[in-house]
Amino acid sequence: MYRKGRMPPGPTPLPIVGNVLQLKGKRWDEEFSKISEKYGPVFTFYFGTEPVVVLHGYEAIKEALVDHGNDFSARAKIPLVDKVRQGKGMAFSNGKTWKQMQRFSLSTLRNFGMGKKSIEERIQEEAQYLLEQLHDTKGQPFDPHYLMTYATSNVISSILFGKRYGYDDKRFQALIALSEDNVKIFTSIWGQLFNAFPALMEWVPGPHQQVIPNNAKCREFVLEEAKEHRATLDPSSPRDFIDCFFIRMDQEKHEEASEFTMENMVSCCVDLFGGGTESTSSTLKYGLLILQKYPEIEEKVQEEIDRVVGRSRMPSMADRGQMPYTDAVIHEIQRSLSIASVSIPHAMVKDTLFRGYVIPKGTKVFPVLISVLHDDKEFPNPKEFDPGHFLNEDGTFRKSDYFMPFSAGRRNCTGQGLARMELFLFFTSILQNFKLKPITDPKDIDVTLLVKPTSRFPRPYKFCVIPR
Template identity: 55%
Template sequence: MKMELLGGATVVLLVCIACLLSFAAWKGRSGKGKMPPGPAPLPILGNLLQMKTSNMTKTLQKLSEEYGPVFTVHMGSDPVVVLHGYDVVKEALIDRADEFAARGREPTGDRANQGLGIVFSNNEPWLHVRRFSLTALRNFGMGKRSIEERIQEESDYLLEEIHKTKGTPFDATFMLSCAVSNVICSIVFGRRYDYKDKKFLALMSNVNNITEMMSSSWGQLYQMFSSILDYLPGPHNNVFAEFDALKAFVAEEVKLHQASLDPNSPQDYIDCFLSKMQEEKDRPNSSFHMKNLVTCAFDLFIAGTETTSATLKYGLLLLIKYPKIQEKIQEEIDQVVGRSRKPSVADRTQMPYTDAVVHEIQRFIAFVPLSLPHTVTKDTSFRDYIIPKGTTIYPVLASVLHDSKEFPNPHEFNPEHFLNKDGSFRKSNFFMPFSAGKRICPGEGLARMEIFLFLATILQNFTLKTVVNPQELSITPTLSGISNVPPDFQLRAFPR
């Protein structure tokens, strides 16, 4: 009995000593001229007890109220510097873009992509493939047809699907995913897929599952404790099967392209990449090789599908919640576009209210609230602090998009946030849903075009209604982690 008590006391003593040492090390590292301040971490657990994994944005907002706009939290044993508010986010990502351009540690993306692709890569390989991919996207699908035409053509298929519902309640999730995904598929793979194609629907399900899993509590825990969880079974591992399924689909498409490639007449992104691989086949350490092609095409496919389709889904939810806003958009569409032709990008300048609603949807939902992590490649002096080389940095985009000085009552959905008193469109430097600086989303232009054109086309043709009382509709994300996942809902569409 005595031995057991002695053993228990020894464990408690060791834990206390570990906590004291951890506290002393933390005190020695933070303060002026050192790491930014923050809550004292526990050994191994870090600040887990202070972090609400179901809503990281709220947790970080509360900590910023206590520690200021630049502070440190420990995700497990790793320190993470958080930038909270427009001034510090702008200073890091825009004013000092080169110093803060590197991608920080993101365990799920790092394990899935192994340093390849566009989103989770760094250094020279990242620069090469990003530059190449931006050029490919700017060429409007390799110059065959403009991106706008592709979106307009796809909107016809989407309208057809909505017509089939005949005013009965439906969930728009998959039809929106298919529509948006088909735009990026036409650029990357050179083809679109039928909305009833079982293989294509399975892919949409994979994409959906990845977003939900990465934003779940398990996804957040994996972010903090990947070095331990990598060796343990559990739900955190399921996301990698979803990644593998998507990559297998991309690899299959690449094989088909290899068989039909005409280097003088590339039909899509994959053809261009294959041609670039041939050009650089004798160059040692070229970034253009088969594994990187699969990963880059995968990155474009998933990024070009989920962010925009989830934004549109959230947009429809907000429009059935606030029918008067929907009516005002329809009045503007009728005035500027009419009913006999499709809305075009050129109409946007004559449609300030619709443009304001599109911006307000993106601002309100803050789809990627924390941004993807950044890092610094050398010890960096920032404000009064030193951020050590390799430290992960979270520029909290939600803190910019929900800034109460720039957007009064930021947690209310109100298109007036983007309108001047005379009804003209009001630009804001605080509008950063796609991040900012060197790591701004390469598909920003495409996404903005899609959100505007798809929403305008749907509302030109249909009036959308909720199946419950609008006041009963929840517009709170079901999950808030790496992204804000919109709640599921049903709606009805009546032809106008």
């Protein structure tokens, strides 16, 4: 049965399939943009027999996720995710589980220096390893995918597991490969079909059937690390996230309904590892590609690095305030990439009156983030790469409320502070030490993105780095 009542208007659904045929082979954000022109910034779209409320544009998304943040703060049930998470962990949980895991994860990240000196030192240390690997390419063409992925993975690994892994560590490589494979499946048409028709897709062979075994191997990795941690735990001197979790587990061991269980520990680690790797490494890869396309932008960034940092020390977060052009370039890379074109679905905590409509409790909500990041009033020529989008006329950095690559409100990205530090420190360290050398003429470089239904990724490419 289709729910009518006072839900927002939208295209008429077909029996059983709803509106999904409108998305066949298309980018969801582009299709949603067309629908919003007819029905407005808040409309209903049916995935099968399930109504989803779509939010399009800055005003609607801010009003929902920020001004009515509590009402829109639940995480929607996503069948393919539920198969592996079963309501555990942080990213896809709800209620008491989410509140406690979110609060614990944020405070632990902060205690281990998110936004403080100690994490900055971890990133700087990893940047040194990355620079050594780049030197070892000896000016020959290479694919940056693995180096950028291993570097960003090691930062989150140092917080979760208390150590970094060698770039040739087979267990580490296998964990990353499993995590990447699941991201591909979740963002593929197979993943979307499973989420729309779970009962049917359970019986259909395809890549979506690989999610469970992949997740089991990721859990096995975390459990091995946890076993080692448990044997050497010193409650007076926690080394990392796992130690902190064990300490809290011990404190609450007599509480029957404690959320601090092994299941939640493992799920939080898998959530944070995946979230702390994919988007940051993809942004780095895309940024290095864009700078090859526009060597004049690369030169201006390097001039600013030379002027503010010099060559005798590593860049630090304290430099960022004196580097408005570099900061603007990094923001523009994130805006231009818009890696999550459509946010991970939210859900209504309760029946909510919103803009004259009644959205029932549990209804899925899709915020179309790219509609904010590519708003042509805030960012003239949004499809063009232009650091001027984040610069005032006098060359100072220009903040924008429309900058939402990490979403907004209570369900925004837990690790966004860490991601911002990584992007600044990795980019500036690379450009301080190397000139980027494309293997084709800059004007022939293809910066178009690989577009999935709700995500965008840089294409594979090779290039060279030349020591400065």
